Amino acid sequence: MFIILTLVFVCLFILYVKHKYFTSRRSIPSLPGHFLFGNLLQSGLLRGASLPQVYTSFKNKLGDIYEIKLGFFHGIVVGNIDDVKYIFTHRHIYDQNDWSVELLSVFIPDGLITLKDAKFKRHASIVMPLFRHGKILSNFDLIINCTDELLNNWRSSSSDQIHCDILQQSQNLLLEIFGFIGFDYDFDALGGTENNELAQALRNYLGMVEIGSYLPNFLFRAYMKFSPKYQRIQTTIKRYLYRMMEQELTETPESRAQRKKTSLIASLVASLQTDEQAEERKSEEEKKGLIRREILGEMLMFLIAGFETTSTALTWSIHLLSKHPEVQQKIKAELTKENVHHDLILDRFDSLIYLDCVIKEILRFSPPVHAVARTLTMNDRLPNSGIQLYKGDQILVSLWTLSRDSRYWSIDPELFYPERFLGEDKNHNPYAFFSFGSGHRQCIGQDLARFELKVIVARLMQYVTFIDGGPEVNAGGHVQGLTVMPKYVGVKIKFD
Ligand code: HEM
Secondary structure, three states, rough: OOOHHHHHHHHHHHHHHHHHHHHOOOOOOOOOEOEEEOOOHHHHHHHHHOOOHHHHHHHHHHHOOEEEOOOOEEEEEOOHHHHHHHHHHHHOEEEOHHHHHHHHHOOOOOOHHHOOHHHHHHHHHHHHHHHHHHHHHHHHHHHHHHHHHHHHHHHHOOOOOEEEEEHHHHHHHHHHHHHHHHHHOOOOOOOOOOOOOOHHHHHHHHHHHHHHHHHOOHHHHHHHOOOOHHHHHHHHHHHHHHHHHHHHHHHHHHHHHHHHHOOOHHHHHEEEEOOHHHHOOOOOOOOOOOHHHHHHHHHHHHHHHHHHHHHHHEEEEHHHHOOOHHHHHHHHHHHHOOOOOOOOHHHHHOOOOOHHHHHHHHHHHOOOOOOEEEEEOOOOOEEEEEEEEOOEHHHEHHHHHHHOOOOHHHOOOEEEHHHHOOOOOOOOOOHHHHOOOOOOHHHOOHHHHHHHHHHHHHHHHHHEEEOOOOOOOOOOOOOEOOEEEEEEEEEEEEOO
16 A cells, blocks of 8 residues: 555656656747656756857757756846847846746855845845945955965976866956955965865855756755765865954954945944844834844855856966967056056056957857846746746756857857957947846856956966966866856966
């Protein structure tokens, strides 16, 4: 009897999963998928393909709009630029994506990116002002000093050495910089051991996001709860978060009040509510500041956001510069022309127009974040393609595919050519290139990221030339994580 009941239960469960997750009820183009896997096997993701490669191959087969099923994740990929514009300008219909909120909540339960509505506004009012353009400029010298430390490390190596650890070096640099900017804390990521403990823990932490991307959330949560590896990583990261918070708590209230307009950690700790239990009982509308758990959540979110995305962009920068010596020469010529050959000063920084184009071209050619996602809050029809969508549908817009779509660019988008932004592609359609997202949930760290990249690349170009290490070690390729990182970067570093 027990066996029969178990069999009936298993059959009903399979039917439920098949009906809920693996039955297409749409007239949207799609490839027939497999039970439990959807299109995961066809996509090549399990064999190491990246999501940009998958979107490009599906687009070639199915057109601008198609449905994709990657394990338990089902999304509708929209690549028609007018519909893309419509999505990002109708925030009441297309809100923050539920799937990524569920997935990221496992890692960052109280970080801005996983919040919506009133709670999002409460957190945003505390952290957003710190990322305004004017606030960021004061970090200029700090970014230069950290970059100089990296240059010093490189100086001690032989000029024939091929550096294949550029991703790791970039991550260490960005961790060091963001430690100071965000937390007034020295992670010693460049001066200490090569394999910084926190950088390594964050790398492993983010490596786990991929496992969860295609599983139902409850299964992933259960896996994480019992994974000793995850528990170990979490303990390491928490140790740093508590240390930084404790360090800030030793500051006087006066010092904190003074610094809270410019320092993330001071602003977060200044918002700490002393009676946490009373705070938990309040309705969202009554709440004002943050409780300890929420502060730790925000610290972790900014640590990850400040570390991962910009270091990926920097690694792409070094790889692409090594492949384009002519671009390096032009940056160096601009630095000389603007008389910033050895002293890089903020006043002259805006005049580096060609360098701005290079940074833009790097972000267009290899956007670190592969896609932006939204979830429908009600039924809707896309105005251009006429596709009917339903409440709860997950929409994906592939940044990579749009920025390489020849319909939206005058100069071949497969070319790495920064000059395009001075001429023919200066007035490109804004929805063909938005590596920081768009609309009400666009990246709040974008001014900081652009500024960091520009200062770092300018400083590097004042002293070194990156030389292509050869077709195999410097082949590029993709590693799919939270961001799309280059797989093979191998360069020689020549001091000028
Ligand atoms: C090159 C570097 C970066 C890239 C390419 C990037 C890209 C993105 C993208 C595509 C989104 C989603 C936007 C959307 O849904 O419309 C995002 C969100 C976000 N980013 Fe960035 N980002 C970068 C650096 C940073 C930095 C340095 C920070 C802060 C330290 C940061 C903080 C955030 C936050 C808090 C969100 C969530 C915003 C929200 O949910 O409303 N990002 N970023």
